[in-house]
Amino acid sequence: MTITVTTMTTETKVHHSFRKWFGVIWLLIEVNLIGGTIFGFPALFKILPQYEIYGDENNCSSSSSLINRTEIEIKEFSCEAHQTRQYQNALTLGIILFEIPSVIIGLLIDRFGCRFVKLIVIIFHIIGWLALALVAPGRDSFLYVHTSFSSLAGIIVLLTAYTSSDYFSKSRAFVSALFAGACTSATMWYSIFQILIDAKKITLQQLSYIWISFSVLMLISSFIFLDWKFPILNLPYQFDTKLEKKNIHSNIITNEDQSSNNSEIDKMKWYIRILKRQGVWHYLTSPLYLLVVLFLSILLLPGIFLAVTWYPWVYYITKQDTILTNKYTFAFNLSTISAILICPLNGFLLGFKADKSKKQKLLNISLMQTISWLINIVSCIVCMFAQKSMIIPALIINCFARATIVGGSQAVVATFFPSEYIGTLTGVMWTVVGSIVTVQYGLVKLTDDVSRSWRAWLIILSLVILMSCHLIQLWWKYIRELRKNSTTAVEKVMIDKF
Numbered sequence: 025m026t027i028t029v030t031t032m033t034t035e036t037k038v039h040h041s042f043r044k045w046f047g048v049i050w051l052l053i054e055v056n057l058i059g060g061t062i063f064g065f066p067a068l069f070k071i072l073p074q075y076e077i078y079g080d081e082n083n084c085s086s087s088s089s090l091i092n093r094t095e096i097e098i099k100e101f102s103c104e105a106h107q108t109r110q111y112q113n114a115l116t117l118g119i120i121l122f123e124i125p126s127v128i129i130g131l132l133i134d135r136f137g138c139r140f141v142k143l144i145v146i147i148f149h150i151i152g153w154l155a156l157a158l159v160a161p162g163r164d165s166f167l168y169v170h171t172s173f174s175s176l177a178g179i180i181v182l183l184t185a186y187t188s189s190d191y192f193s194k195s196r197a198f199v200s201a202l203f204a205g206a207c208t209s210a211t212m213w214y215s216i217f218q219i220l221i222d223a224k225k226i227t228l229q230q231l232s233y234i235w236i237s238f239s240v241l242m243l244i245s246s247f248i249f250l251d252w253k254f255p256i257l258n259l260p261y262q263f264d265t266k267l268e269k270k271n272i273h274s275n276i277i278t279n280e281d282q283s284s285n286n287s288e289i290d291k292m293k294w295y296i297r298i299l300k301r302q303g304v305w306h307y308l309t310s311p312l313y314l315l316v317v318l319f320l321s322i323l324l325l326p327g328i329f330l331a332v333t334w335y336p337w338v339y340y341i342t343k344q345d346t347i348l349t350n351k352y353t354f355a356f357n358l359s360t361i362s363a364i365l366i367c368p369l370n371g372f373l374l375g376f377k378a379d380k381s382k383k384q385k386l387l388n389i390s391l392m393q394t395i396s397w398l399i400n401i402v403s404c405i406v407c408m409f410a411q412k413s414m415i416i417p418a419l420i421i422n423c424f425a426r427a428t429i430v431g432g433s434q435a436v437v438a439t440f441f442p443s444e445y446i447g448t449l450t451g452v453m454w455t456v457v458g459s460i461v462t463v464q465y466g467l468v469k470l471t472d473d474v475s476r477s478w479r480a481w482l483i484i485l486s487l488v489i490l491m492s493c494h495l496i497q498l499w500w501k502y503i504r505e506l507r508k509n510s511t512t513a514v515e516k517v518m519i520d521k522f
Contacts, residue, residue, distance in 0.1 A: 040260065040261045043248075043249075043261075044191050044192065044249075044261070046249075047188065047191075047245070047248070047249030048188075048199055048202065050241075050245050050248075050249060051185045051188060051203070051245060051249060052185075052202060052203065052206045053206075053241070054181055054185070054238070054241055054242060054245060055181055055182055055185050055203050055206040055207050055210065056206040056207075056209055056210050056364075057210065057213070057235070057238055057241075058149065058174075058177060058178055058181045058210070058235075058238060058242075059178045059179075059181050059182045059185070059203075059206060059207035059210050060122075060178060060182070060207035060208055060209075060210040060211060061174065061178060061210045061211070061213050061214060062115070062118040062119060062122055062171060062174060062175045062178060063119070063208075063210075063211045063328070063331045063360075064210070064211035064212060064213060064214035064215055064331075064357040064360075065111075065114075065115045065118065065171065065214055066111075066115065066214075066331060066332070066334050066335040066353060066356075066357075067214040067215040067217065067218040067350075067353050067354065067357055068111070068214055068217065068218065068228075069108060069111050069335045069353075070218075070335075070346060070349075070350055071217065071218055071221055071222075071228065072107070072111060072167070073104075073107055074221075075159070075160065075161075075228065076160075076161045077107070077110075077159060077160075077161070077164050077167060078106065078107045078110045078111075078164045078167075079103065079107060079161065108335070108336060110164075110167070111167075112332055112333075112336075112468060113168075114167050114168050114170075114171045115171060115331075115332055116332055116468065117168060117171055117172060118171030118172060118174065118175040119175070119328060119331075119332070119458075119461055120458050120461055120462055121171075121172050121175045121176055121179075121458075122175040122176075122178055122179045122458065123179065123454045123455060123457045123458025123459075123461060124455050124458035124459060125176060125179065125455070125458075126179055126183060126450070126451040126452070126453070126454035126455045126457075126458065127448070127451040127452045127454075127455035128451070129141060129179065129180055129183050129447075129451050130183060130447040130448040130449070130450055130451020130452060131447065131448055131451060132447075133183060133184065133187050133447030133448075133451070134444065134445060134446075134447040134448050135253070136252055136253050136254075137250070137251050137252030137253045137254075138184040138187050138188060138246075138250040138251060138252070138447075139246045139247065139250040139251055139252040140252045140253075140254070141180055141183075141184055142180065142181070142184050142242060142245070142246040142250055143243075143246055144180070145176075145177050145180035145181060145184075145242065146239045146242050146243060148173045148174075148176045148177040148180070149173075149174070149177035149236070149238070149239050149242065150236055150239055151169070151173045152169070152170050152171075152172070152173030152174030152175075152176070152177055153170070153174060153232045153233075153235045153236045154232070154236060155167075155169035155170040155173065156170040156174075156228065156232040157228075157229045157232035157233055157236070158229075178207075178210075179454065181242070182203065182207050183447065183450055183451060183454070184250060185203045185206075186200055186203055186204075186434060186438065186446070186450050187446050187447050187450070188249065188250060189203065189438050190263040190438070190443040190446055191261065191262075191263060196438050196439050197371040197372070197374050197435040197438060197439040198368055198371045198372050198435075199371075199438075200371060200434050200435050200437075200438035200439075201367040201368045201369075201370055201371025201372070201374075201431040201432075201434065201435045202364075202367065202368050202371070203434075204363070204367040204371075204427075204430045204431040204434045204435075205363040205364040205365070205366065205367030205368055205427060205431060206363075206364060207363075207430075208360050208363035208367065208426055208427055208430060208431075209360045209361040209362070209363045209364050210360075211331075211357045211360040212357045212358045212360055212361055213357075214357060215353065215354040215356075215357035215358055216358075217231050218350065218353070218354060219354060222350070263443040263444075303445075304445045304448050304449070307441050307442070307445055307449060308448075308449070308452060310441075312389075312436070312440065313437070313441070313449065313453075315494050315497070315498065316433050316436050316437065316453070317433075317452070317453045317456050317457075318456075318491070318494065319393055319396075319397075319429075319433065319491055319494060320429055320430070320433040320453065320457055321456050321457045321459075321460040321461075322460065322487050322488060322490070322491050323396055323397065323400045323425075323429045323488060323491065324426070324429055324430065324457055324461075325460065325461070325463070325484050325487065325488070326400050326403045326404050326407070326422075326425060326481075326484055326488065327400075327403070327422055327425055327426035327429075328461055329467060329480070329481075329484060330403070330407060330418065330422055332468060333468065333471050333477065333480075334353065334356055335349065335353055336471065336474060337407075337410065337471070337474055337477065338352045338353065338415060340410060340474035340475070341410055341411065341412050341414075341415060341474075342412070352415055352419075355419060356419050356422070359419055359420070359422075359423050360423060360426070360427075362423045362427070363423065363426065363427035363430075363431070366423070366424060366427035366428065366431065367427050367430065367431030368431070370392060370427070370428055370431040370432045370435065371431055371432075371435040373388065373391075373392065374388050374389065374392050374432055374435045374436065374439070376388060381509075382505055383502070383505045383506060383509055385440065386498070386501055386502040386505055387502055389436060389498065390495070390498045390499050390502050392428070392432040393432065393495060393498065394495055394499075395428060396425070396428045396429040396432060397488065397491060397492065397495060399421060399424050399425045399428060400425050400429070400488050401485065401488055401489065402421055403418070403421045403422060403425045404481050404482075404484055404485035404488060405481075405485065406418045406421060407481050408477075408478040408481045408482065408485075409478070410474050410475055410477065410478075433453070434450070437449050437450055437453060438450075467480040467483065467484070468480075470483075
């Protein structure tokens with residue numbers, strides 16, 4: 025009888041393990057198709073004018089009636105600049121909405137579960153891509169609807185995927201970093217749109233309807249791979265909390281003590297929880313969490329700012345060569361597919377023996393964030409020079425910079441904090457990132473004259489360098505942990521002797 029029960033338990037574990045990893049693959053595809061497409065939007069900057077989007081402003085259509093050739097050229101340049109600014113504004117709005125609402129989404133995930141929130145995102149996804157399918161002269165503002173709702177859909181898909189990494193224990197950092205890589209590489213899709221439309225294989229409207237159909241994928245994954253807090257149609261397995269239990273045992277806290285502690289926290293008023301740093305507030309005010317959030321917010325600025333200003337920057341460098349600019353933009357967006365490899369590698373290195381000791385955990389975090397910091401400094405310096413020789417280095421460095429900081433930061437939150445608060449912690453992190461990204465609205469204006477765009481990059485570089493104080497703090501903590509372990513080892517030897 026015992027053998028039979030053991031066999032059934034083993035088979036169940038294998039079945040669940042297969043289902044969970046199959047879910048990772050499915051969700052990876054979803055995140056890649058929907059998650060971070062907004063960052064590749066610059067690829068449409070030369071596609072949208074073909075559809076005369078914002079082309080009728082300032083009487084652009086009547087430029088042919090002007091007699092003087094110089095006046096015609098000035099007028100056309102003015103119209104082109106106006107269109108590009110509208111596209112940049114739509115992109116910046118999309119990026120902000122990709123991040124700022126994250127805190128609300130995270131709270132909803134923790135309160136109702138991933139499946140509930142994922143079902144809502146299907147509506148946003150349909151609205152966003154339907155707006156792009158219907159955008160046309162006279163309906164130009166639909167472009168803002170597209171970037172807004174597709175971004176909201178993207179961040180919800182990403183956050184629910186991040187939360188699902190808690191179905192795993194030891195592989196949590198690796199899985200969350202995989203999703204980060206899939207999101208970063210989603211940048212490529214608008215560039216593929218660009219190539220297909222230029223080749224006249226398909227229209228923007230047709231591509232939009234294809235993307236709308238992916239809502240079926242989200243509907244299926246919601247019920248097969250994700251769960252909610254309602255007592256109906258639940259998954260046969262829950263979050264894997266072995267890592268948390270291990271930490272609890274290491275602190276000599278029993279399960280009964282932990283459950284009674286949780287019930288006491290639930291009875292507290294919300295402001296008492298904040299004052300006493302109880303529940304999620306204990307982790308929101310953790311120095312490690314604050315460091316990761318602030319670090320991600322600042323170090324993500326160079327990559328996001330480059331995505332917004334890439335096309336005008338390259339267009340200026342290539343002396344208004346549209347064909348060459350489009351090729352570089354396609355390479356810029358397609359190169360982000362490398363994040364599928366870079367992010368999981370970061371997750372693996374960050375989680376390497378991290379469950380063994382606090383010393384190893386601090387060492388992993390310190391090394392990863394120092395590397396991210398150095399790469400972003402180089403990225404800012406390279407982008408200061410509007411020279412053709414800097415295009416490829418900027419492209420390559422951007423791949424490593426974004427993938428390293430995003431994958432590493434998300435893996436820290438997924439690995440070193442409790443599963444029950446993962447939605448809120450991830451949501452707050454990306455909301456802070458979005459708030460700081462609003463700085464772009466002012467900085468983009470400094471790039472109107474590309475030859476003097478170094479001013480904007482100098483400001484960003486100053487912010488990145490400022491983060492060195494946090495690196496010093498982190499390495500100091502590691503040194504203190506080393507000394508603490510050394511002292512403990514000496515005390516052990518002395519005790520053994522006596």
